[in-house]
Amino acid sequence: MTEVSVREIFKSYGKVEALRGVSFEAERGELFGIIGPDGAGKSTLFRILTTLLVADSGSATVAGHDVVKEYNAIRACVGYMPGRFSLYQDLTVEENMEFFASVFGTTVEENYDLVADIYRQIEPFKKRKAGKLSGGMKQKLALSCAMIHRPRVLFLDEPTTGVDPVSRKEFWQMLGRLKEEGITIVVSTPYMDEASLCDRIALIMEGRFIGIDTPRGIVAQYGAPLYAVRADRRGGLLNDLRGMEELEACYAFGNEVHITAKQESAETERRVAEALAAKGYGDVEVRRIEPTVEDCFMKLSRR
Amino acid sequence: MREEHVIEAEGLTKMFGTFTAVDHITFDVKKGEIFGFLGANGAGKTTAMRMLCGLSKPTAGRATVAGCDIVREPERVKRNIGYMSQKFSLYEDLQVWENIRLFGGIYGVAEREMAQKTDDMLRRLGIYGEKNTPVKRLPLGWKQKLAFSVAIFHEPKVVFLDEPTGGVDPRARRQFWEMIYEAADRGITVFVTTHYMDEAEYCDRVSIMVDGRIDALDSPGGLKRQFGVGSMDEVFYKLAREAKRGE
CATH class of the missing domain: 3.40.50.300 (P-loop containing nucleotide triphosphate hydrolases)
Incomplete structure (x- = not known):
């Protein structure tokens, strides 16, 4: 009713x-x-x-x-x-x-x-x-x-x-x-x-x-694979990720950075991890995650 | 050489009658550090913050802020800090530039620098076109960013942020934190309270108050290891649940 x-x-x-x-x-x-x-x-x-x-x-x-x-x-x-x-x-x-x-x-x-x-x-x-x-x-x-x-x-x-x-x-x-x-x-x-x-x-x-x-x-409904990235240091991590051509969204989320790629690819995780390692980051971890409502809100509110 | 401490508190205590609102808290905050000051409602955060800002005298203990003694030199403390809260920060009926001028004047920014500094700030924020707009017409996210810029306009050694991002949308909240990082990179120490636990992760170190005491103080990573949990949310929950006193 x-x-x-x-x-x-x-x-x-x-x-x-x-x-x-x-x-x-x-x-x-x-x-x-x-x-x-x-x-x-x-x-x-x-x-x-x-x-x-x-x-x-x-x-x-x-x-x-x-x-x-x-x-x-x-x-x-x-x-x-x-x-x-x-x-x-x-x-x-x-x-x-x-x-x-x-x-x-x-x-x-x-x-x-x-x-x-x-x-x-x-x-x-x-x-x-x-x-x-x-x-x-x-x-x-x-x-x-x-x-x-x-x-x-x-x-x-x-x-x-x-x-x-x-x-x-x-x-x-x-x-x-x-x-x-x-x-x-x-x-x-x-x-x-x-x-x-x-x-x-x-x-x-x-x-x-x-x-x-x-x-x-x-x-x-999120629609795209979302990844969480972490590394041994956080200073500069967000900006370095933002500098990567293939990434679309890129924002801090607690102690990690959440990213989505412009084009879906099975290679995204590996490529991002390698690029960060090449920039001297240690303990790099890139993993596919389930979006939260906050991730969805940010995606839906993007104009 | 010893690290420069912008805030030093030793046994800082405040009693209201027989009630101990802040109970012998001792901690240091380093120059350029982003220090998260967490605690449940009623744990004593606001009372502690008021003492550190020179607005309330401690019952016992001592503290220096930006090199000034909070008991003997409260007026010097006030001149050397910036303050912003979600509840009050800007005058809604004044235009953007009038707010900047008012606060700049109060904090002793030189008259001859005022116009140039105002324009620089508004260009940096990307709201130069809103210079003559009354603050009440600005979207909330812009307002918070402007309020923060005004709070550090006189280049204080330390800025106190009391729940600066409450009610702000997730995107604006993150842009706000990027401004906090920029300020910290310029050497401004940031002392911040928040109820968003993801924001606790953005701090260099975090203290958690329970019943007037600081029951935990470490980097977010250190706290999670100490409590054997995966998030600051769980650290907070474990500690605050132990609280004896109601609000």
Whole structure:
């Protein structure tokens, strides 16, 4: 069953085209990721789907309701965690929770089981003002408040930005458990490594989706052999590889350099290794690898 | 001859009431080194960085930055460092050249050099045509590169980068790191925090803070050997999981 349906959405702010024809569908209980850098249009899309902003053209439905004509129905059944901290800084943790519950005509007790997993981690600080919480705790409180009315669809706009890798992993585990409750989750992130944790992803850049598929499907579309290169020294390695005629893409990736050849050839690995050895590099290793979502994003965003 | 240290910290400690935010950290950073300063949220990175920038006085311990004592000469520290963060770096409503002039003026770049240096920098960045554009109209990737160039405009001995690449697309992120390498090659020491573990691999050495202490410090290769794992992600995970204190 389709829970979120988006058709050809366009939105401009003056001369800036924030969204340039975006379409996708998310199924009930799906964890759908929108992956892309700041300024790509992610937040604009979230605001349109949560009925806070009206698109210039195109249409969308959430939980079967039209985002323009039936905005009231949508507001009652979605949870929204905006990118910027949006809770009441001067209310305590507990007061924020009670406030959001009462706005939606429910109580914290009624839906406690749904948020317990996350809320328990901040409950020891329930008398503290929200403004005095650390970044990670604010995020947990914001997620708890966004869920306290048991929404059908949850929109999370960059919930893990600025969060360290360990806390990010924990956050994604929590999303996995919410998904099991049948909640549809649309989540955006600038971190490419989080893409693999989604059922399906859309890669967004400059207001357009440049790819939409399962993470595996995106990787399978890469289309060219990708190689990882390493050697005993890194200084100059990138530039030396860039100087090689037969290579197309060439960029740093952690402690290695990823390369693709202009033309597919069984000889690429050997030729690159020999060329580097001739330049005096030792321990040269060139091996064929499976692309990551980040490699795919870089390829798809190349104009 | 002993290697030149641009940052030296010894037993550096900061307490807020009974809470020890930074707990006796000791380390050196060499001239021209790219030093990654990692840690979980709440591990004490920001507090440590504020002390090193002369913005906060330590409760105990000592440190020198660019040859200046952070307790006795905080104003000299500030003049000899550059600083850039993802959250704040440039004034959005000012034009590109106005930002450069403002920061150049604050850091004492000579008036007669200002125009030439500004043009040189903008040509190098390939955004000379945007000289009169308000910063808010620039794409994020350009903004970060401009912010970094402004942070090193007065040729500081060391530049502090607080999560400089958050939210930037993968291509711009790599171009940004190439600028960091160029700066380091020119002898500018780079002190950088990041949540991207692939970027930890780009550093010469990396320290990882846990509960206010530096629990590991080595080259990325050395750390991976020490922890017997294949990536910095796993090193970080092993260490940060041990953290006792919440955020």
